[in-house]
Amino acid sequence: MTISLDEIDRRILAELMRDARQPNTQLANAVGLSPPPCWQRVRRLEKAGIVRGYSARLDMAALGSPETALIEVSLGDHKNYPLEAVCESIAAIPEVLEVHITTGEFDCFVKVAVASNRDLEEFLREKLYKIEGIRSSRSSLSLRCFKSEQSVLP
Incomplete structure (x- = not known):
């Protein structure tokens, strides 16, 4: 599924790349939306496969593999x-x-x-x-x- 990205979608993606754990209310505020349409846009981006998942970045040195x-x-x-x-x-x-x-x-x-x-x-x-x-x-x-x-x- 290919979707067209507008400026708000791009701001949402940039925010998620910066901090994917932020609450939807914080994300919505950062991109200039109210929480419900922000949540709908995030779900649409996920469903389209643009957002493929969320993960943690691990410090390999702290885990013994520097x-x-x-x-x-x-x-x-x-x-x-x-x-x-x-x-x-x-x-x-x-x-x-x-x-x-x-x-x-x-x-x-x-x-x-x-x-x-x-x-x-x-x-x-x-x-x-x-x-x-x-x-x-x-x-x-x-x-x-x-x-x-x-x-x-x-």
Whole structure:
């Protein structure tokens, strides 16, 4: 279902991106509506699939995984090891935050949360490299993240 977004819809989306836990009354006030039409608009945005859900952002360092590894992965043979199946296997690993099929030299991009360099090595040897079809990878550790968003308003 495709819907046309007006300025109020965009303000609602911006507010929800800023703080999805705010009460409807606060959201309505922020966007210049009374609570009932604001609630109806939010429900319409959810039903249209524009708002796909709500989640908490976790501090990975506080949870014991302060390092972020960025890994580019190449497959050896696309006929015997379909890219989607390999990516689904990678995505099933708990440390994996994101998996993207990509263009260019590598077939997919993987973002992983680990506790240390040693844990990254263990992830690569004991988990990633045991997935059939993976030919090679190139890893980088993120030194510092300046922006981390799940979505943007076009």
